[in-house]
Every structure is written in C-alpha cells, then in structure tokens.
Amino acid sequence: MATPASSTAAQLDEALFTFLLRMGDNTLVLGHRVSEWCGHAPVLEEDIALANTALDLIGQTQMWLGLAADVEGQGRSADDLAMLRDVWDFRNLLLVEQPNGDFGQTIMRQYLFDQFHLLLLRALQDSADDRIAGIAAKAVKEVGYHVERSAETVIGLGDGTEESHGRMQAALDWLSPYVGEMFVSDEIDAEMATRGIVPDPASLRAPYDAALAEVLAKATLSRHEGDFAHQGGKTGFRHSEHLGHMLTQMQWLQRAYPGAAW
Amino acid sequence: MYAQMVKSEATQDDPEKLAAFQARIDAGEKIEPKDWMPEGYRKTLIRQIGQHAHSEIVGQLPEGNWITRAPTLERKAILLAKVQDEAGHGLYLYCAAETLGVSRDELTEMLLDGRMKYSSIFNYPTLTWADMGAVGWLVDGAAIMNQVPLQRTSYGPYSRAMVRICKEESFHQRQGFDIMMKMAGGTEAQRRMAQDALNRFWYPSLMMFGPSDKDSVHSSQSMKWRIKMNTNDELRQKFVDQTVPQAEYLGLTVPDETLAWNDEKGGYDFAEPDWSEFHGVLKGNGPCNAERMRARNAAWDDNAWVREGLMAHAAKKKAAKVAAE
Amino acid sequence: MSDAKTEWPLWEVFIRGQHGLSHRHVGSLHAPDAEMAIKNARDVYTRRNEGVSIWVVEATQITASSPSDKGPLYEPSESKVYRHPTFFDIPKDVGAM
Numbered sequence: 001m002a003t004p005a006s007s008t009a010a011q012l013d014e015a016l017f018t019f020l021l022r023m024g025d026n027t028l029v030l031g032h033r034v035s036e037w038c039g040h041a042p043v044l045e046e047d048i049a050l051a052n053t054a055l056d057l058i059g060q061t062q063m064w065l066g067l068a069a070d071v072e073g074q075g076r077s078a079d080d081l082a083m084l085r086d087v088w089d090f091r092n093l094l095l096v097e098q099p100n101g102d103f104g105q106t107i108m109r110q111y112l113f114d115q116f117h118l119l120l121l122r123a124l125q126d127s128a129d130d131r132i133a134g135i136a137a138k139a140v141k142e143v144g145y146h147v148e149r150s151a152e153t154v155i156g157l158g159d160g161t162e163e164s165h166g167r168m169q170a171a172l173d174w175l176s177p178y179v180g181e182m183f184v185s186d187e188i189d190a191e192m193a194t195r196g197i198v199p200d201p202a203s204l205r206a207p208y209d210a211a212l213a214e215v216l217a218k219a220t221l222s223r224h225e226g227d228f229a230h231q232g233g234k235t236g237f238r239h240s241e242h243l244g245h246m247l248t249q250m251q252w253l254q255r256a257y258p259g260a261a262w
Numbered sequence: 263m264y265a266q267m268v269k270s271e272a273t274q275d276d277p278e279k280l281a282a283f284q285a286r287i288d289a290g291e292k293i294e295p296k297d298w299m300p301e302g303y304r305k306t307l308i309r310q311i312g313q314h315a316h317s318e319i320v321g322q323l324p325e326g327n328w329i330t331r332a333p334t335l336e337r338k339a340i341l342l343a344k345v346q347d348e349a350g351h352g353l354y355l356y357c358a359a360e361t362l363g364v365s366r367d368e369l370t371e372m373l374l375d376g377r378m379k380y381s382s383i384f385n386y387p388t389l390t391w392a393d394m395g396a397v398g399w400l401v402d403g404a405a406i407m408n409q410v411p412l413q414r415t416s417y418g419p420y421s422r423a424m425v426r427i428c429k430e431e432s433f434h435q436r437q438g439f440d441i442m443m444k445m446a447g448g449t450e451a452q453r454r455m456a457q458d459a460l461n462r463f464w465y466p467s468l469m470m471f472g473p474s475d476k477d478s479v480h481s482s483q484s485m486k487w488r489i490k491m492n493t494n495d496e497l498r499q500k501f502v503d504q505t506v507p508q509a510e511y512l513g514l515t516v517p518d519e520t521l522a523w524n525d526e527k528g529g530y531d532f533a534e535p536d537w538s539e540f541h542g543v544l545k546g547n548g549p550c551n552a553e554r555m556r557a558r559n560a561a562w563d564d565n566a567w568v569r570e571g572l573m574a575h576a577a578k579k580k581a582a583k584v585a586a587e
Numbered sequence: 588m589s590d591a592k593t594e595w596p597l598w599e600v601f602i603r604g605q606h607g608l609s610h611r612h613v614g615s616l617h618a619p620d621a622e623m624a625i626k627n628a629r630d631v632y633t634r635r636n637e638g639v640s641i642w643v644v645e646a647t648q649i650t651a652s653s654p655s656d657k658g659p660l661y662e663p664s665e666s667k668v669y670r671h672p673t674f675f676d677i678p679k680d681v682g683a684m
Contacts, residue, residue, distance in 0.1 A: 049626070
C-alpha cells in the first residue's frame with residue numbers, strides 16, 4: 001500500500017486500511033461477477049434476484065472502500081480505489097474472483113461466500129470501531145437474505161435432477177479449494193482482533209462448517225476429504241489469472257480517459 | 263415503439279356481442295380476463311403485449327453490454343438497477359399476456375424461434391459509454407411517449423402493468439440525460455462521444471414509433487379497441503418537439519439538416535428515417551439481430567437444467583410433505 | 588415447444604405497503620414452489636421499498652411471508668435512492684422529463 005508504516009499510528013492505519021480493502025474488494029469483485037449475469041440468467045425472476053444481490057454488493061463496496069479511503073487520508077475516493085489499483089493491490093479472496101462458469105458454479109460460489117460473509121458481518125456489528133459496526137449493521141440485513149436465497153438454490157439444484165445434482169457436485173469440487181482462505185489469520189487479522197475491531201477469522205470456521213454441512217446434506221452433495229486451500233488473494237501476494245482480466249474491463253474507461261468526470 | 267407494426271386480427275363474432283363490447287370500451291370501461299372479448303382483440307393483444315415484453319427482455323442486452331465497464335461504482339449501480347427494471351417490466355408484461363391464455367414459456371419459444379418480434383431499436387450496438395446516455399435519453403424517452411397513454415388502455419391487466427412500468431421508468435430517461443449532460447460538458451473526447459451517440463441513435467429512435475400513419479394498416483382497429491392510443495406520427499412529432507430543445511441544451515447537433523421550427527403547425531419539421539433500413543432490421547438484417555437472438559437462445563437453452571432442477575426439487579418436497587401428512 | 592412439466596407455476600403476489608391497511612394484488616410471477624415464490628416476490632416486487640408483507644397464492648393455496656422477515660427482506664432497498672427520479676438533478680430549463 002501507499003501508506004508509509006513509519007510510526008505506530010501509521011501502522012494501525014495500515015492494518016485497518018488493509019482490512020477495509022479486504023471487505024470492499026470482496027464485495028466489489030463478487031458484485032462485478034454477479035452483474036455479468038444481467039440479461040443472461042436462467043429465468044426472469046433469477047435475473048432480477050441476481051441483480052439485487054449485485055446491487056447490494058456494489059452498495060457495500062461504496063461503504064467499505066469509502067471508509068478505506070477516509071482511513072488512508074490520501075485524498076483518494078472509493079472510485080479511485082476500485083478503478084485505479086492494479087491486481088497486486090487488491091485484497092479480495094481468490095474465491096470471489098473465480099469466473100462465473102455455469103449457473104451452478106455461480107450460485108455455489110455465492111453460497112460459499114454468503115455464509116462466511118454473514119458470520120463475519122454479524123461479528124462486526126460488535127466492532128470496537130463504530131464506523132465498521134455501522135456498515136456491518138446495514139450490510140448484515142442484505143447478506144442475511146443473500147444466504148437464504150443462495151442456500152435454498154444450492155439445495156434445490158443439488159436435490160433436483162440428475163443433471164443439476166451432477167453440476168452442483170462439480171461446482172462444489174471445483175470451488176472447495178477456495179474455502180480455506182477465508183479462515184486463514186495473518187498479522188493484520190491478529191492486530192485487528194487484539195484491538196477488538198474484527199473477529200479472528202479462524203473463529204468463524206466452526207460455525208461455517210456446521211452451516212455448510214447442513215446445507216450440503218439437504219442438497220445431497222458431499223465435500224471431498226482434505227483441506228487443501230489456495231491462498232494469496234487476501235494478502236495480495238498471488239491472485240489468480242482471472243482478476244487481471246476482470247480489471248481490464250472494469251477499469252477500462254477510467255484508464256483510457258484519465259481525469260474525466262463521468 | 264416497443265410494439266411496432268402489430269397486426270390487428272380480423273374478428274368474426276356475433277355482431278350484437280361486438281357492439282356491446284365496443285360500447286363498453288367507448289364508455290371507458292376496463293376489459294378483464296374473464297370478460298367476453300372478440301377473438302381478434304385477444305389475439306392482437308397477445309401479439310402486442312408479447313412484443314412489448316420481448317422488447318424489454320432483448321432490450322437488456324445493449325445496456326447490459328456496459329454494466330461491467332461502467333466508469334464509477336455509482337454509475338454501475340444505476341445502470342444495473344435500470345437493466346434489472348427492464349427484466350421486471352418484461353415480467354409484468356408477460357404476466358399480463360398470460361391472462362389471455364398463453365403461457366410465458368410459449369411466448370418465449372415464439373421469440374426464440376423468430377415467430378414473434380421485438381422492437382427494432384435493440385438491434386443497434388452500444389459502442390461507447392455515451393450510448394448509455396443516448397439510450398436512456400432517446401430510447402426511453404420515445405418509449406415513455408407511448409407508454410404513458412397506454413396506462414389508459416382498455417385491457418385491465420395491460421393497463422395495470424403499464425401503470426407500474428411508467429412509475430418505475432420515470433428515473434430511466436433522467437439517468438440517461440444525466441449521463442449526456444456529464445459527457446456533453448466533459449472533455450473533448452467525451453463531447454465527441456456524446457455527439458456520436460446522438461448521430462447513431464437519432465434515426466433509429468424515430469423508427470421506434472413505426473411507419474407513417476398513411477402506411478400503417480393496423481392502426482384503426484387497434485385504436486378503436488383502445489389498445490393503441492395515438493397514431494405513430496403524433497407520437498413521433500411529440501418526441502421530436504420535446505427532444506430538439508434538450509439536444510440544444512446539451513450543445514449537441516441533431517443529425518438532420520432539414521430540421522426547422524414550423525410556426526404554423528407549432529412543431530418541428532424533420533426528416534423521415536430511412537424506412538428501408540427499418541424494414542431490413544425487422545426482417546433480421548440489423549447490425550445485431552443475430553447476436554441478440556443468439557444471446558437469448560443461449561440464456562434459455564444453456565440454463566434449462568436450472569429450471570428443471572428447481573422444479574424437480576419442488577416436486578420432491580411436495581411429495582414428501584404429502585407422504586408426511 | 589415448452590414442456591408443461593418444467594414450466595414453473597404462476598403465483599399471484601399480494602403486498603401490504605408500508606402505509607396500507609390490507610394486502611393488495613401487485614402482479615404475478617413464476618416460481619417452482621411457494622418458498623421460492625415468496626423470495627421471487629421480494630426480489631421482483633419490493634425493489635423500491637414497496638412492501639412490508641407478502642402473500643403468494645397458487646390456485647387455492649395461500650402462503651404468507653412471516654413477520655420476522657421484515658428486517659432482511661425490506662430494509663436493504665432503502666439505500667437505493669437512484670431508483671427514484673428525484674435523485675437526478677435535471678436543470679429547470681430542460682423542461683419536463
């Protein structure tokens with residue numbers, strides 16, 4: 001990040017800033033992915049529902065990245081952060097940048113994230129930082145609905161026809177290696193947890209696994225053994241190749257016409 | 263308009279019933295699904311409402327083309343909300359058509375295999391961000407001209423769908439003009455984009471109202487039934503009269519050298535669009551017809567497993583519930 | 588042609604508006620079952636804070652959303668101010684729009 005880490009105060013800002021980028025980049029990238037479905041969904045009602053989810057996520061992005069920009073204090077806006085950073089400065093989970101694939105992969109990715117997102121936001125409502133608690137209190141209502149809808153759709157398709165079951169199992173197999181990264185704690189998480197701002201993500205693992213197991217059982221889907229997890233999204237160390245392609249679209253106008261107002 | 267050149271069906275019903283039906287319409291009564299109606303009225307409405315619905319659905323594509331490239335988070339949200347509304351409007355209209363005894367899947371199949379049409383305007387490509395402005399300003403502006411009077415149409419479910427649509431659409435044209443203001447008042451490149459968008463969308467927007475009244479053979483029966491409220495030329499004139507000052511406000515030039523205010527008629531004189539192009543587009547030879555249909559077919563075919571899967575799950579749940587009782 | 592087995596049934600949607608006294612028919616939609624019909628009604632018919640309670644009806648069966656849904660179901664759309672025409676500031680000289 002651009003902020004120098006020379007004093008204790010600056011270090012604190014750095015950790016907070018990074019945490020806020022993680023929140024905002026998750027919602028930005030996933031919101032963008034979901035919006036790619038607009039006009040192409042399986043049925044009109046689903047087209048409208050997916051757009052609602054994307055709109056909620058974009059709205060949350062404005063709040064998280066807006067706060068990140070304030071905390072950074074360098075005069076950047078939420079839009080600057082969204083449109084003018086390159087891949088290595090993004091701090092989203094690898095899960096959310098994965099391509100849509102078929103509808104099964106999209107809705108499985110959505111559920112896997114929603115369940116985590118809900119647990120995290122619930123905990124963030126009690127954050128020692130009022131600004132974070134405030135955003136979480138608003139977002140948790142939206143995400144409560146997201147998880148209801150994505151879980152029910154995963155269950156319906158998993159338990160549906162032979163074809164839908166096969167596609168959902170394939171989606172789960174494909175995305176399972178992206179689950180673990182959500183619960184890996186690093187020094188940023190540790191500092192935020194010590195200050196009472198953010199829960200330790202590792203603490204969310206047990207309730208997540210319990211909720212996931214319940215949904216998968218209803219969906220007649222099974223997780224493979226092993227807990228291999230791809231990593232490198234939330235630290236920004238190594239994103240997947242997909243994020244860069246997404247950014248070439250998302251940021252194109254801002255990059256092609258620098259300084260223009262839209 | 264979103265419903266262009268809708269063919270009126272001839273009707274061969276009992277003259278007494280027909281007269282009573284016409285009297286109800288003339289008295290401003292609404293016709294409801296269970297009421298007696300001439301077969302021609304029913305069929306014409308299915309065709310018109312269906313075409314209108316298809317236009318909303320296909321109309322998602324040219325604007326959806328820019329959702330992933332919107333320049334700011336707010337613009338992205340606004341555009342997505344607008345395109346989502348179009349899906350909603352398609353949904354309301356299909357529901358209105360369904361009250362006439364046709365299913366949404368049947369209507370969809372008829373769109374996908376080419377038996378039913380959608381508005382010519384959505385076969386034009388959106389090439390720059392200014393096109394999002396031009397589509398909102400001009401295309402939605404033209405649509406509103408037609409949709410506002412249709413709130414008073416004789417068929418109850420259609421009229422109610424139009425009331426809801428008009429209420430929701432009110433922000434669409436404004437967001438388009440808002441984009442145009444930003445572009446027209448922006449950098450040199452943005453001004454060029456804005457003018458270019460107006461150049462490309464002006465005549466296709468005029469075509470939305472359909473051919474001139476003197477060439478429109480289906481208007482009179484539909485107007486008698488109050489499923490068409492104004493003539494094509496009336497609406498086109500109204501649109502031009504409203505839009506030209508807005509273009510002037512933006513500092514943009516309407517691409518029509520013959521455009522001139524006519525004091526006598528209290529409106530602008532303007533050049534007709536190229537009607538051979540219009541008929542070509544309706545026949546399938548517009549710039550994007552094939553792509554639009556390919557995209558809609560893919561959405562329908564590739565996702566059939568989703569619709570079937572959720573239906574199968576619902577059937578299992580129902581069976582389990584019955585077994586438990 | 589459409590397959591009667593896979594076409595989702597049609598549901599009628601009734602919504603009680605924030606200031607209304609009774610549920611009012613707002614339109615219809617398709618859904619595989621009552622639960623999805625309620626969710627679809629939320630997504631389709633309450634995008635502008637229109638409702639506080641939803642009923643969906645298929646044939647003779649009536650299903651209503653539970654009051655506890657109030658928070659997550661309806662509050663989210665309150666922040667989408669851009670859906671309202673007054674969000675866009677159009678200068679007076681432009682005229683009616």
